[in-house]
Amino acid sequence: MFDIKINSKNEKVLVYSGRPRFPFERGMWVDVAHENDKEAKHFVDLNRQMGLQVEKDEKGFYRALILKD
Numbered sequence: 001m002f003d004i005k006i007n008s009k010n011e012k013v014l015v016y017s018g019r020p021r022f023p024f025e026r027g028m029w030v031d032v033a034h035e036n037d038k039e040a041k042h043f044v045d046l047n048r049q050m051g052l053q054v055e056k057d058e059k060g061f062y063r064a065l066i067l068k069d
Contacts, residue, residue: 002029002063004055014057029055029063036060 001021002014014029032047032054033040044062047054053065 001025002057012055014055014063016057027065027067029057030066032062032064034061 001017001019003017004012005015007013033043035056037043040062044054047064054062055065056062
């Protein structure tokens, strides 16, 4: 599971915590694109337009929170 943390630049960053999901957590973070991909901005904007929360993790991957239950 991922948790949202604030880094030293005051940016939101997803950090893998390794903990199991809590019973009230309904979503999962899926890969959208890597920050070095040519079309990363397009995919991030597209997912945000669809109403999804998209954040970057500590390894440079953009991930979208998808409801699965």
